[in-house]
Amino acid sequence: MSYTRREIIVNLSYPCYICAAEFGSAKEVIGHIYHVHGYIVDSRPVGRNRPLERKYEFEKKFLGKWDVQRFACPSCWFHCATDIESLTEHIMETHNPPRIEGFVHPVSDGEDDRYELVESSEEENTGNIQVEKAEDEEVVESRQQLGNDIVTALEKLNVTFKRFFS
Incomplete structure (x- = not known):
């Protein structure tokens, strides 16, 4: 009797490692971190697809069929359980994003009160x-x-x- 191994279908979410706001793409969260928090987070190389993994298959559409959601790093292929502390630790230890010199946090218009000021x-x-x-x-x-x-x-x-x- 043979059976086929079922891979886990994963939907990746891209949260901000500073304020935990979630985005649908690496590009969106990188822009958010730059404009709202004043840090430079590098993007993955253009034209390189996510490497195949034995355990996981990735669903790009949020409304598609998937088994679990995981948090993804916008700078590399790392992903983890939906635990912001693990993602933050990875980004700080692996990428250590530099602060934009002279960055001034934008004035909140009341709609985005969830953003926190970055310590300086x-x-x-x-x-x-x-x-x-x-x-x-x-x-x-x-x-x-x-x-x-x-x-x-x-x-x-x-x-x-x-x-x-x-």
Whole structure:
């Protein structure tokens, strides 16, 4: 009696190793880590497919049929159980992503409150606060100038209409 060995069908999820937000592709999580947390995570070489594994077969579509979901590293072929600590440990020990010099965390608009600020030195934080205050003042001045420009344009328009219709 012979039987065929069944491989485990795996769906890979790409979580952020910093805030655990999950993404559908390595490219998406690399962009997230860069823009939201300020770290450079290298991508896998272009044109190289995931090596075959005896135990696993991979389903690329989230809605496809699969047996288990695993967390995948965006920089190499590593994958693990859905345990963010294991993925974080792998990324830090194997890839050690460098911090973007002078990175300032984007201001939250309320929709993405799940993102955490990345720890940085006290000196860096003081500089960031001063930069943010200066940027806020510039925004206020810019809005005031825009308001003044709009009022001036409306007054000119009003004068023009009066000429045409009087």
